[in-house]
Amino acid sequence: MDSNKTYLSKAITLIESTLASHQQPAQELIMRCLPFSGKSIRIGISGSPGVGKSTFIESFGKFLFGKNYKIAVLAIDPSSNRSKGSILGDKTRMEELSSLQNVFIRPSPSSGTLGGVARKTREAIILCEAAGFDLIIVETVGVGQSETAVHSLVDFFLLLLLPGAGDELQGIKRGIMEMADAILINKADGENIAKAQIALAEIRNALHFFRLKDSEWSPVAELCSAKDSTGIPEIWDVVCRYIDQSKSTGYFEKRRIEQYMQTLYKSIEEALMTNFLHSPGISDGLNQMEARIKAGEISSYQAANELLKLYSK
Ligand code: GDP
Numbered sequence: 540m541d542s543n544k545t546y547l548s549k550a551i552t553l554i555e556s557t558l559a560s561h562q563q564p565a566q567e568l569i570m571r572c573l574p575f576s577g578k579s580i581r582i583g584i585s586g587s588p589g590v591g592k593s594t595f596i597e598s599f600g601k602f603l604f605g606k607n608y609k610i611a612v613l614a615i616d617p618s619s620n621r622s623k624g625s626i627l628g629d630k631t632r633m634e635e636l637s638s639l640q641n642v643f644i645r646p647s648p649s650s651g652t653l654g655g656v657a658r659k660t661r662e663a664i665i666l667c668e669a670a671g672f673d674l675i676i677v678e679t680v681g682v683g684q685s686e687t688a689v690h691s692l693v694d695f696f697l698l699l700l701l702p703g704a705g706d707e708l709q710g711i712k713r714g715i716m717e718m719a720d721a722i723l724i725n726k727a728d729g730e731n732i733a734k735a736q737i738a739l740a741e742i743r744n745a746l747h748f749f750r751l752k753d754s755e756w757s758p759v760a761e762l763c764s765a766k767d768s769t770g771i772p773e774i775w776d777v778v779c780r781y782i783d784q785s786k787s788t789g790y791f792e793k794r795r796i797e798q799y800m801q802t803l804y805k806s807i808e809e810a811l812m813t814n815f816l817h818s819p820g821i822s823d824g825l826n827q828m829e830a831r832i833k834a835g836e837i838s839s840y841q842a843a844n845e846l847l848k849l850y851s852k
Contacts, residue, residue: 544643547670554662555648569662572669577795579673580782581664583689585715586699588680591725593632595699595765596676600636602771603674609641611672613660615679615689616647643672654809657688661802664692690718691798694791695778698722700742702734717749719758721777723770727762735762754790756781815850824849 554565586592600610612633637644648659664675677693679685690696698719716722722742727735742760749758759777763770785791815821828842837845 543670547643547666548645550666550670551645551663554666555659565662569665572665576665576668579664579668579675580695580778581675581677581693582778583677583679583686583693583696584699585679585686585689585696586725587701590699590701591765592678592680592699595723595725595763596678597633597636598765598768598771599774600633600642600676601639602768602775604636604639604642606775608674609672610636610674610676611643611645611664611667612636612676612678613645613663613667614647615653615656615660615677615685615692643667643670653684653688654805657692658802658806660688661692686715686718691801694785694794695720695781697774697778699725700738701726702731702738716745720752720754720756720781721758721774722746722760723763723774724760725763725765728764728767728769754781754785754794755788756784818850820849821846 550568553561553568556565584592584596596612600612603610633644636642645663648656660677664677667675675693677689679689686696696718698715698721700722702724724735724738724742727739739760739762746758746760752758761770761773761777763774765771782791785794824846828837828846831837832839832842
């Protein structure tokens, strides 16, 4: 498996490369891996910085390692190219977990747009699955849009919160909570326990007001302490229940297909946009149209039409 990890690392570096000469071999590699992919459980984990994501993944990962899962941890971190602190770049994170055989940890690509990073992560998932990893964790920091990106890549979405739910609930966008299949209040240990229990009650209460999910799954809220490894087997039970339920209703397969279709359309959109922006005259045209919109001479809609006419010439 160790040599596998080295090859896998190299393969991911290839697909992350922006060199023109790497694009064709990268796509070929993905095509070859595709038939061997798709068999893992994909879990997304999100939460604000400091909530305990890496401590949780370390604890959860070790537990799953004990159950003979082969775990790959990938990250989506749109901020990593701005602030140097890539969420997985720091070597001290998940040190014990990363030293285990059968565990592969990969930091987020160090640059790129959120869309680009999400695409690379989707491709990295395929490579990890083909390399035999059967549990994929995609981590993201709670900044809003990246949750949506992670949600579109995974089967199960887990949100970590801190005790002190009142403040926390206000800080967290409702949409993110609505995406969650489970919410864990982490750091429910020591002096935090009473606060964590209040937070749990508030969150459970809030969950009642969310509309029923397409999956027909009622999101679960629980306490955990990543530090003391409490609540870890319980959350794994929740994931298993979700997977069993969604497989038996057919939702699991349906959702994966939906995700692939979303990617199809997103890829077309991105390619068209790139093509459009690089077409002759478009750059100047855009500048002119922006000025005319600001001056109130033309509506945005008309301007778009003019530019598209120019593009299709
Ligand atoms: P991340 O930024 O979300 O990845 O958070 P980290 O895992 O780096 O944790 C941030 C801080 O919270 C560290 O000092 C951890 O030791 C601490 N921490 C993480 N989980 C727990 C927990 O369950 N209980 C307590 N008391 N502290 C924790």
